[in-house]
């Protein structure tokens with residue numbers, strides 16, 4: 001092959017699979033993003049949504065760096081990924097909690113990693129979210145179940161960042177159901193206005209317009225039916241084995257599911273909130289491709305990158321027609 005052609009071929013990458021709206025690539029994100037066609041999307045991605053490998057105190061199946069090395073590694077992605085954003089695009093990164101090996105002490109690495117990522121590319125922190133998952137197993141078992149000196153670790157931290165102070169966003173697209181008391185109030189048309197103990201002044205008509213739903217809080221939580229009544233306004237983000245069709249499918253077909261899948265509802269929230277149909281969504285650490293699957297279902301274009309071929313293979317079933325029919 002002549003050297004020019006060889007160079008061009010070297011810069012190209014063939015996708016592992018494609019769908020109507022997206023493509024999944026196999027390889028290290030830092031390398032794949034430099035290849036064509038992915039590199040063609042520099043400046044064109046509206047949302048980068050990802051859950052990078054966590055800094056664990058023991059190695060999970062997909063292998064993780066530990067300590068400061070992990071922080072440096074995550075931060076090294078910030079500038080690479082920023083190049084792919086549209087002017088008003090967003091980067092949303094989910095990182096779970098980690099514990100110091102052998103001690104009942106939390107690791108500060110996830111927080112350091114997020115901060116290093118945000119600082120490295122001079123991104124704005126638009127908002128921090130907490131993704132609460134009450135279905136999580138009680139871990140770390142030694143401290144929670146055996147010695148009973150810690151409580152269950154049940155949330156992950158989600159940072160919404162952007163290059164621009166006002167990235168595209170619309171909270172009207174992620175409204176939640178009004179609480180019963182709010183519904184009553186809207187029906188009655190009156191309430192006690194005036195000063196509250198918190199010093200806030202509540203106007204006589206402040207809460208009497210029906211906006212079609214409540215503005216969600218930045219704590220994202222499980223399905224309504226599983227929620228305690230006081231949390232009725234918060235978001236449905238369940239990912240229990242009973243409600244996850246991907247997991248059920250994997251079990252029934254003897255496929256080992258990805259060990260750290262994100263709840264699809266978490267991705268849905270940010271795709272609805274921060275993108276429009278036709279926009280491009282990128283997940284550089286795609287795993288079982290929850291991001292691509294949600295983007296596809298919402299008619300967003302998508303690119304997924306995953307280093308482990310086995311995870312890519314398993315993720316294909318998300319797009320298998322018969323599987324999809326049973327999901328939607």
Ligand SMILES: C[S@@+](CC[C@H](N)C(=O)[O-])C[C@H]1O[C@@H](n2cnc3c(N)ncnc32)[C@H](O)[C@@H]1O
Nearest residue numbers: 028029053062261262285286287288290306307
């Ligand atoms: C926390 S998991 C993502 C899970 C995914 N959000 C899902 O819902 O299935 C992180 C993934 O990043 C992958 N990974 C690790 N290093 C990578 C790299 N350099 N490039 C691409 N993928 C990588 C791991 O194999 C793992 O599947």
